[in-house]
Amino acid sequence: MNKSMRVFIVDDYTTMLRILRNLLRQLDLTNVEEANDGDTAYHMMLKSPPDLIISDWNMAPVTGLELLRKVRGDAKLRHIPFIMVTAESKTENVIAAKQAGVSNYIVKPFNAETLRAKIASVFAPA
């Protein structure tokens, strides 16, 4: 895992953004940007594409799933690993996210080890 990579985190709960930022710092990932909604995140990422996206699903006005679709539909961003971190744990949600091109899926509440393992897995050689 490249410790200098830029990670973009998206969640409408500022508490969760802070938790993610702290847990990422413990993984030595300190180059972190954040946004409170999918729309803001998308426009920020277009200006400066990150190396990894970690996003909540349940946000307004642009949800995490919509953000994922926008990212996968954009030539500039589509290659970026995208991890969904969400309380949406229904089977159909995981399938919908997978169909939209999610790289991995973490269900809330999660622990630091799960976050580390999922980040490592999206950068692991296929």
Added chain:
Amino acid sequence: MSAPCASRLGDAHGYLDRVIRELRVLQSPQKDTLVGVLQYLSDHIRLMREEIGALRPGRGAQLFSSTTDELEEIVTETARAANRIMDAAEAIETVAATAEPAAAAALTEAVTNIYEASSFQDITGQRIAKVVRALQSLEEKLGSLIGAVVPPGGEATPAEEPKGDAARLNGPQLETIANSQTDIDALFASLE
């Protein structure tokens, strides 16, 4: 109560009471049973109208908005508490960096646990948001009930169900039915 429905119910109730009065003055010995039944019906209609009337929109709306405000305040308070907890955890983490290795590792592990546990605010916030939406839906339905007593044989309009992506916004599932991370991993792998 909408004017046509209120008028219809009021007319029917008035008509029933008129029939009862007219029956009472008859000399027929068989009238008492019929009058008793009709009076029973009339009393129940009056009681129902009084009870529905007591759910005036103003009082109902105040109750719901007050409850919604209380729930939203819980979200605000838990966010404040979670941030204070994290302030403290971050301070401990800073101190841990200066401690000898064993102590630093123990402190860092404890701080990680605090960060993980702090996600309660996000989960409870989403659950409360679901309750608020349910209350708002209930408020709408109550408003409709107050606004128009459904006529006999009539049907209330069913609430519009969300479609497409909106139908997938379920929020946190109950622990007894939710997919665990292990379930998610297995499902995810099966989709590869």
